[in-house]
Amino acid sequence: MTSRTRWAWLGLGVVGIASVLVFWIFDALPFQDLPAHAGLIALRHRFAESTFDQRFFVLAPHVGPYSLFRFLGEHFAAVVGPVGAVRALATLPMLATPAALLFARKRLHGDPSPTMGFMGLVLSFGMMTLLGFASYLLGLAVMLVCLALWLELLVAADASVSSGATNATGATGATGAAGEGEGTAKKELVMAIAAPMLFIAHGHAFLLFLFVAGIATLSTGNRFERLLRLRALIPALLLAGYVAWLERAGTTPPGSVSVSAGNLEPHFQGPYDKFTLLITPTLMTRTGIDFFIGCVVWLIVVSCTVATVRKLRPEGTTGRALAPATATATTASEAHTRALLAGAVAVGVMFLVLPHTIGWFGFVDGRLVPLFLFLCLMAIRRPALHRWLASLLDRAAPALASGMATIALVASYRFQHEARGYHEVLASVPAESSLLNVPLDPNSDIFTAHPFIHYDKLLLTERPAVVSDIWFHQGSALYPTKENPALRLPPTYTESDLHGVDWSTFKLEDWNYVLIRTRPEASAPIIPQNLRLADHRGGWWLYRTAL
Structure with missing residues (x-):
């Protein structure tokens, strides 16, 4: 190993640590679903001893697509608490994705360079990280390892x-x-x-x-x-068939009531919206810097992929001019590249034809964009790259990863002021209360996505309570009893895109408190007369129902 290579590996470790710190050194998390996961982990953790939670929920875990996430969350919570658990869960993809790319490159092409580790860090940030899709991102890293093993x-x-x-x-x-x-x-x-x-x-x-x-x-x-x-x-x-049988339509755990899966009608975006998804693998903030980094990533990946395709020999060429061992490795590497490029093309076609959402399952097509980039990065063959292109890849990757980590750290620091007040407001909600969450403006001026829509779930990390939006399916392992007031919410209720509230459609008698989120500088929201202000900090407004 040369001195330059050792410094590159050291740099990968430093940038990796800086990337991980995004999840650990700040109080308020801008990652949309993570507060919800923290609340669910806490609820499940105390469920056996909490008669209040048992009144409104049924806990019925079984093996399935989210079992690993639940298992890790439970064990992390026993050590560092539920909020610490989601920080650890979000950390795992940040570590696993670069490691998976390095593993795949080494196994498929004999590439010992740390460059793809840096590219993995770059793509470990982005819209899905901001959405809090930690379970999917971890699954994607595991998928890259499985795909490398399958190609071998x-x-x-x-x-x-x-x-x-x-x-x-x-x-x-x-x-x-x-x-x-x-x-x-x-x-x-x-x-x-x-x-x-x-x-x-x-x-x-x-x-x-x-x-x-x-x-x-x-x-x-x-x-x-x-x-x-x-x-x-x-x-x-x-195993998948067995789980599908367990989840067959109409099956509800004893003590629970059936919850409609909702409208599963697909929603397709227009060509422009589809095109804008191409930048989401690095898009987190409104600064424009991560947008620029995304453009550079695409330029490098496309250039290296085109160079690789141009140098692929016709299938069946044995490379007789090479030593037998070298010819064997070259043939295997090219076979891997052909398979990966075919997979990338197929994923690209899927991206074009799939809808953006299918009922509650969102970002369907957007999830494929990082996978496309990962497949291309796994397919690149270094011998096919011109010296200047290989040098550009090796030099740009650390700079891009450092840039993404810096942006995430600075933006998270600024986000703390924007999120201020939620601790104090949630502390005003007593144990064994019911809380209706109405995030009129769940967005951030710093980050994209909707970072504030699930902050009400943080109440569950401190004390038993019932909140208005819990994911009732195999992933959470939680199902409602007939007493759960969430069953009586209007069908139009959604935390992610309210923008306005028709209060007449809500049964406020079901709720002890109402939490409203606005921009910190916004004036008081318009509310029904039977709500009384209990606390107000920053953009958080807590009302007590007076019925």
Whole structure:
């Protein structure tokens, strides 16, 4: 390892630590869903001893696509509390994504450079990080590892046929990246264990893995031998089928009531809105700096991908001019690249045709943009890059990662003033109260997305209470009893996009308190006469119902 390489690895560690500090050194979190996860972790953690929570909720956990997230959250909470748990959960993708890219690059192309670790840090920030999609981002990192293992298995399957053919003639043939004569049984066993882990990490990431893995299987190589290796995915598919049976329509836990899944009608965006999603892998703030960084990322990724495609040899070329071991590694690397590029193209087509939301499940197409970039980064072959392009990649990646970490730290510091007052206002809500959350303006002047929509859930981290918007599904493992006032909210109620309230549609007698969020400089909101101001700090207005 050269001195320059050692300094690069040291720099990766420093920038990684700075990136992680975003989740730990500030009190107020701008990451939209994390306050909600903190509240749910606290509720589940005390559920067995809390008769108040048992009155309004049923806890019914079972294995499924969010099991890993719940398991980690529970154990983190036992050590650092529920808020500390979500900080730890948000930290995991920030560590896992660069590690997954480094792992994939090393295994697929023998690339020992830390450059892709920096690129992983860059793409660990962005809109989905700000939305608080920590479980999906962690699942995506696990998916990249599983995909690398799957591609190794496919090349090993190709090599087993080649080895068998050459051995039959008494010659010694190349056996791919796995080494001459090595079978695929061990790799199949590893995949049989890894794929179920991906499923319990995140169901959407698992489905994307199946899609990309299927494309990779059919895109190149000996397709018959590759299709046979789909048997390694049988345990994961059986687990997914079992969970689907548990979640079959109409099934509700004992003591709970059925909750409508809502309108699952897809919503499609126009071409311009779809185009703007391309910048979301680095978009967090309203400064414009992360927008510029995103443009640079796209320029570098596209340039390196085009250079790689241009230097790909026709499939079947054996590289006789190279030493046998080098030819074998080169052939395997090119096979991986072809499969990854085919997967990237397929993901790009999915991005174009998928809706933006399907009922409550949002950002459907936007979730594919980072995956597209990850696949391209995994596909790049360094020997195909011109010296200046390789130098640009190696020099720009640390600068981009440092820039994203700096922006996130500075923006989070400024956000603290914008969020001020929530501790004091929530402290005014006594235990075993019901709280209706009405975030009239949940947005930030600093960050994009809606960072304030779930701050009411932080009440649950301190004391038992019932709040107005809990996710009732397998992911939270929580379901409502018939006494839960959330069942009587108007169908139009949504915390993320209110902008106005028709108070006549709410049954205020169900709620002891009403929490309203406005901009800190805004005047008092217009409220019904039967609400009395209990506390006001910054943009937080707490009202007591007087019924």
